Amino acid sequence: MSTEPNNTGRTNGAASRLLNRAANTFIHSDSIHEASRTADAAEGDNNGQPLTWVDSLTQLDRALSGGLLRLCNSTIDIVLLSYSLYYGTKTCSISHTYGFLSIYILIFDAMAIATILLFFPRNWRLRHTTLSEAATSSSYRTGTRLRNLFYFLRFICVCISTVYVFTSKKPPNNDCELIHFYLGVVCFNTWVLFFIWPPKPSLPARRSLIGDVTLCLLSAIYNGIYFGCVAFAMSGNNEQECEYNRIEDLYFRAPLKSFAYVGLILTVCRVCTNLLYSTLSQIFYRLTTSRTFFIHLSALHYLITYLLSVTIAYYYSVGAVLLFQPRSGGSCSIVAPKLYTVLLVWELIQVFSPLIIWCIVILLCCLGAVLGVCLASCLPASITVPLLRAIGERLHVNTGTSHENPPASPATIDALPMIFFGQTSDEFNQKECAICQSDYEPNEKVKRLPCGHIFHEPCVAHWLAITRICPVCRHRIPSTGI
Structure with missing residues (x-):
């Protein structure tokens, strides 16, 4: 009897983690911080410099308060709305609903970009920090919140404009058709990007x-x-x-x-x-x-x-x-x-x-949530916990999410065995370090992971300080039992 609450908590925890992974799989962000980089081809040094162009874009995205992917679209929207207001108001009154809504969207877009540029110098110093340190920075969080606030206000204007542009009848004259056209393009593009976002940077x-x-x-x-x-x-x-x-x-x-x-x-x-x-x-x-x-x-x-x-x-x-x-x-x-x-x-x-x-x-x-609740209620914890854990691990492997692979501890990195290259049998016949792309020298000291892959000691130490997965086979480095 005393173990029943504990088993139920374990069951709910496994189900919660599974649902969180499923949700994170299909909910995308306009920031590239969540973008996965393929570790096999990473190259760089151990001084914290960018490893590939993916890391460089990630650093730039941090400096832009997480708005790099949206920046191009916002700039184009500002150009289109400015063009329509400049030429359209010659025949259409600026107090017309089309002009009124266009001005509001233009203002919120411009304020969002101004916020990004305002915090850019302060965020630039975070370019060599880890993602967790950048996310906890007060300047980064302030810039991101202000940017999101202006985009939220813009989104409200877009909702109103979409209803008005695509439901109102065409006026008998064409005085406001130019503003109507570009306002409709900007509004509909916002909805398209809500479901189809530009791809985040990653290696093949x-x-x-x-x-x-x-x-x-x-x-x-x-x-x-x-x-x-x-x-x-x-x-x-x-x-x-x-x-x-x-x-x-x-x-x-x-x-x-x-x-x-x-x-x-x-x-x-x-x-x-x-x-x-x-x-x-x-x-x-x-x-x-x-x-x-x-x-x-x-x-x-x-x-x-x-x-x-x-x-x-x-x-x-x-x-x-x-x-x-x-x-x-x-x-x-x-x-x-x-x-x-x-x-x-x-x-x-x-x-x-x-x-x-x-x-x-x-x-x-x-349906998955209902099934998980039914399993948790009808089956004992000795069955549901391993089942949900196995499904969660399978979902994690298929989606390639990285939030479940935190950095390895210094003790775990130090516990990895050190061997001499060429003096130990190697089932993978490795000739170069997959991280820095440099060939191994005879009798050179290298670190071997539990999966059997070997790397230069500073390279793998820098890598495991970011994530505990192997750069080649994606095998998770355990904290114990090495």
Whole structure:
């Protein structure tokens, strides 16, 4: 009887940790602090300098109060709204609802960026600190809270603007159409980024050849269907109402044919970037002698992927204004109904499919929570605790989360055995340190982890001071029993 409360607490604790891991798997942040870096290819020294470009971006993200990923979109939104207010108020009164909402969003965006720049000098001194030390810094927390406050106020304005822009009827005159267009783009882009965020920086992940081929094949099939449907709808369409000739066509008409051309180009670019990433993930861990080159190549790939994701987000935002109410495709929908219908259907699929995935994820999380409660209530703790722990460990391995791998203690690092290179059998036939990329010298002293991988003593000491997982096989270094 005395052990029942304890077992129940252990059961609830295991279930809680499992649910927390599941939640963290699907909830993303606009900061890159949670971005995982592939440890196999890390290179650097033991003086706390950035190991790769991922670490450099992480340091820059800290200095920018965790707003690096959002900075590009905020800057573009400010440019679009400023342009619309500068030229749109010549025909549309600034007291109009469109102008009023645009000014509020512009102010909150500008204040958020001003906050980031204001705290940048103070946060720059944190660039060589660990994530935990940076997160507990008062200046970092203050800058992040102010930034989030302005973004929250901006989000409220966006919600109001979205309802007004996409539900109000089109006015009889076109005086405010320019402000309406850019305000709709900014609002819809905010919602797109709420579900589809630009990728966080990371080095190529170790994946199987079959998995990469399968992902590339699925991507090619999906994008190929889109390409074929849109290209077929565009064939034989020579209507001037559907082509872009000047900037005013975006405000007063809907150049859907030109819009479709851009979509086809972005589709090809997306397939090419997916293929490039799969190629990098396959050769990154096989050609160890050229790993430094592939690290730089992965940085270029990330830059292209990030810019492409931002471009795609604004592309579909423009499409929403052109296709949805109150425009409904403009005059092009009348002269080319097939093209309008195809673009509208794919706009709905591309934009709202992540929303369906989120609903499925929430449903699965709820079912998992109910199942966990049922297991905790109906089965003894001797069964539920190991079961939940095994599921949690499996979920941790699949998602690659790093918050469960805290730094190793100095005692654990000192307890690792020291051996002489070349004098002990090595099942992995290691020739170089996977951390610093330097070849081992004969009879050089190296540290051996429980998994059998060896590293230079200062390299592995610096690595384990950040996380207790092996840089090569991701094996967790235990605190005892080494």
